[in-house]
Amino acid sequence: MYYYVNPVIELIACIISFICLTHRGAGWYRNFTWYLLLVVLAENAGYLTYFYFKHNNHWIYNCLLPVSIFFITGILYKICQPRFNSKPIIIMGLVVFMLSYLIESIRSNFLEYSAITKILFSVWVVFLCLLYYANLIKEETNIEIYTYPPFWIITGLFFFYFVSTTTNLFFDYLIQVNKKSLVPIRYSISLILNFILYGTWSYAFICYRKNPISS
Amino acid sequence: MLQKEPNIILIILVITCIFFVAALFMIFYITIFIRRKKRHQEEKEKMRLVFDQDLIQTQIEVGEQTRKNLAADLHDNIGQVLSLTHVTLASINPDDKEKTRRKISDAQELITRSIRELRQLSKIIQGEQLIQQGLLKTIAQEITWLQRNGHYSVDFVHVLPDFRADTVDKDLFIYRLFQESLNNIIRHSRADKITIRLTYEPGFLQLVISDNGIGFTMEDPLANRDGLGLGNMQKRVNLLKGAMEVSSAENSGTSITFTIPYP
Numbered sequence: 001m002y003y004y005v006n007p008v009i010e011l012i013a014c015i016i017s018f019i020c021l022t023h024r025g026a027g028w029y030r031n032f033t034w035y036l037l038l039v040v041l042a043e044n045a046g047y048l049t050y051f052y053f054k055h056n057n058h059w060i061y062n063c064l065l066p067v068s069i070f071f072i073t074g075i076l077y078k079i080c081q082p083r084f085n086s087k088p089i090i091i092m093g094l095v096v097f098m099l100s101y102l103i104e105s106i107r108s109n110f111l112e113y114s115a116i117t118k119i120l121f122s123v124w125v126v127f128l129c130l131l132y133y134a135n136l137i138k139e140e141t142n143i144e145i146y147t148y149p150p151f152w153i154i155t156g157l158f159f160f161y162f163v164s165t166t167t168n169l170f171f172d173y174l175i176q177v178n179k180k181s182l183v184p185i186r187y188s189i190s191l192i193l194n195f196i197l198y199g200t201w202s203y204a205f206i207c208y209r210k211n212p213i214s215s
Numbered sequence: 216m217l218q219k220e221p222n223i224i225l226i227i228l229v230i231t232c233i234f235f236v237a238a239l240f241m242i243f244y245i246t247i248f249i250r251r252k253k254r255h256q257e258e259k260e261k262m263r264l265v266f267d268q269d270l271i272q273t274q275i276e277v278g279e280q281t282r283k284n285l286a287a288d289l290h291d292n293i294g295q296v297l298s299l300t301h302v303t304l305a306s307i308n309p310d311d312k313e314k315t316r317r318k319i320s321d322a323q324e325l326i327t328r329s330i331r332e333l334r335q336l337s338k339i340i341q342g343e344q345l346i347q348q349g350l351l352k353t354i355a356q357e358i359t360w361l362q363r364n365g366h367y368s369v370d371f372v373h374v375l376p377d378f379r380a381d382t383v384d385k386d387l388f389i390y391r392l393f394q395e396s397l398n399n400i401i402r403h404s405r406a407d408k409i410t411i412r413l414t415y416e417p418g419f420l421q422l423v424i425s426d427n428g429i430g431f432t433m434e435d436p437l438a439n440r441d442g443l444g445l446g447n448m449q450k451r452v453n454l455l456k457g458a459m460e461v462s463s464a465e466n467s468g469t470s471i472t473f474t475i476p477y478p
Contacts, residue, residue: 133241133245136245136249137245137248137249137252140256142253142256142257143249143253144253145245145246145249145250145253146246146250155242158238158241158242159238159242162234162237162238163231163234163235163238165234166227166230166231166234167227167231170223170227173223174227177224185224185227185228189231
């Protein structure tokens, strides 16, 4: 049951995004609903595969990884581009991640999770988030930070990818420990981080619904 | 091995906690920083609005002062000269050719004087626009007008470089401060000597207006009721982020000093 908390958090975020972002003026924000729906489906598939069919579910998350990379890259581009020229960093990042993903996945016949790609992606996301913050601090625009959706979307991403650095680095080790220990350390950390990520995103969606603005 | 595993897990947990606190601290710092920046910008905007409102008020007051000067000039100078011309012309007796010639010559002289006065008057009307040509010219014009009525001996000392920067708004405020100070002298001081010093030191402009009049003390009901407009002047000086200093004592004149960041 403990393992089913993550899909529930994602489902709640998906429902909030559906309620807040389905109106016509939501623009690119509407893609959040589709992405979150896909994440919920993948999480459920992973849960069923592992607990009911007793199979390795890494391949499911490995399939979700490029989707996540493309979606989050898209978000970062949409949010960062109006503030600074993020195009070269984004294109370069995408090329590197795709190459790394293909190499890792071909090596494992797409059966294992591409942990190195995830580490590279995390570092890159944190770097872009920091650039966004630096530009936000520098510029003269008068924004209400507590209700500014792009800020909370970036904050969720920053928290998730920055704090998960250690668990990403020790991914293989923690997978082994997870099987033996009573308390699943990696899962517990990822549960907290998922709660923060989808919590801040949901908050951003609610802010967006109350005050629709472009990033 | 059993001993080693919990150690590694502990290290992972501690590092994760450190990362968590670091991220939390950073987000907290950014939100506080942006909130403060926003508040600062709002205050700046509010100040700008107050400045703009006061600028309009100052423009109105300068216009009013110009009209007052105009009315006084029409009444005291041109009106008098034209009345005299009228009396001179009315008293002409065509039979007395010698007197008639003299009176026509007098009337001619009076009309020439009227034309001269009218030219001066047109300069007063231009006073409002004169500020576009610089603070010094505008103040000099006001002093010329003051000197013409002959009641005051005015000593004007100025050391002001030629500024390229756009200072029209600031000049208008300073000019109005100057006008108000001068009005106080004319209306209340009973002085006959006025000294005006307009000097510039890098970054600051200093305007000192002193007279040898009856002076006042802060207990003076006129100063207390702000009949001298000192409160209003102080407010404008504050808007310009400058300083105002008034020194006066009974029967020993008044000196008012404005120090304004410039240009």
